[in-house]
Amino acid sequence: MLVVNTKSRSGQEAFEAARQALTTQGVELMDCHALTQPRRMPQVLSEAVQRGARRILVGGGDGTLSCVLKPLLGQNVTLGVLPLGTGNDFARSLGIPDTIEAACAVIAQGYSARVDVGLANGRPFLNAASLGLATAIAKRLNKRLKQRIGKLAYPVAAAAEVWEHQPFHVRLKTSTQELELDVLQLVVGNGRYHGAGNMVAPDAALDDRVLHVYAITAPSVDAGREGTGLGHLQDLSTLARVAFSLRNGEHVEHPSVTTLQTARLLVEAEPSQEVNADGELIGRTPMRFELMPSALRVFVPAPEPTSPN
Numbered sequence: 001m002l003v004v005n006t007k008s009r010s011g012q013e014a015f016e017a018a019r020q021a022l023t024t025q026g027v028e029l030m031d032c033h034a035l036t037q038p039r040r041m042p043q044v045l046s047e048a049v050q051r052g053a054r055r056i057l058v059g060g061g062d063g064t065l066s067c068v069l070k071p072l073l074g075q076n077v078t079l080g081v082l083p084l085g086t087g088n089d090f091a092r093s094l095g096i097p098d099t100i101e102a103a104c105a106v107i108a109q110g111y112s113a114r115v116d117v118g119l120a121n122g123r124p125f126l127n128a129a130s131l132g133l134a135t136a137i138a139k140r141l142n143k144r145l146k147q148r149i150g151k152l153a154y155p156v157a158a159a160a161e162v163w164e165h166q167p168f169h170v171r172l173k174t175s176t177q178e179l180e181l182d183v184l185q186l187v188v189g190n191g192r193y194h195g196a197g198n199m200v201a202p203d204a205a206l207d208d209r210v211l212h213v214y215a216i217t218a219p220s221v222d223a224g225r226e227g228t229g230l231g232h233l234q235d236l237s238t239l240a241r242v243a244f245s246l247r248n249g250e251h252v253e254h255p256s257v258t259t260l261q262t263a264r265l266l267v268e269a270e271p272s273q274e275v276n277a278d279g280e281l282i283g284r285t286p287m288r289f290e291l292m293p294s295a296l297r298v299f300v301p302a303p304e305p306t307s308p309n
Helices: 011-024 038-050 062-067 089-094 100-109 133-140 143-162 229-246
Strands: 002-005 032-035 055-060 078-083 112-120 123-125 128-132 168-173 178-189 211-217 257-262 265-270 274-277 280-284 287-299
Touching (some): 002 011, 011 032, 011 055, 011 100, 032 038, 038 055, 038 062, 055 062, 062 089, 078 089, 078 100, 100 287, 112 274, 123 280, 128 133, 133 274, 168 211, 178 229, 178 257, 178 265, 211 229
Parallel strands (some): 002 055, 055 078, 078 287
Antiparallel strands (some): 112 123, 128 178, 128 274, 168 265, 211 257, 265 287, 274 280
């Protein structure tokens, strides 16, 4: 079954293109839905699974994919991804091309793999959950801005938000350690990418059974300049340097970045912080993060054949 969120940035024009490409490549469709109300997608998918659909093909962005997870978890189904959003970080982590024809070719090829799913206070997510700057940026990323300027919406929203951003205190508890930090941003990742191509960690993978965490600490607090103009400039300078290294994963080497890996994490914050997961606001701290290992089967590009030695 094919379901497309026509409210995603390129969903309306992509629906017919996807249906035609899948049919041309020999994928038989028992049903197709072009939904203008994304909130209906979980119900539509749940009913499809009950009717016997075993290959569920979803067109939309990361938020769309995240919201349709619940009906698929624990079911004998395979998810096909048509990346139609602004960030498309789940597709990027899987190596799925960002064109309709190429993404449909991955589905038609029929190769699949199991990936982990993250949980934030029991709510499933695919890519990453964040507190701080990334969450504030997500609040500015309204649908109109995304549809008007596409991927440029992220840097535009970031530039507007960064001047107002303030550090906050977090307490991180795993099964083996506890950390207290004053941070500007905290990211808990299941996949490799978040925020339209920023890396959570260069070695993160959707099937490694671990959450990758990074925190950008606030130098203004360490220097006793929190709340001052000079302290704010220190924080801005740190954010800028880390931001430039997020694309290639070199941020993990920055002295203001703290990283850890864990299967479970409790995050407490003072003051309480809103939490963003896969581009959607899902609640406030305290927030407990966990993993569901190998919980979702998804169509992925077939691995390249290895040449004999």
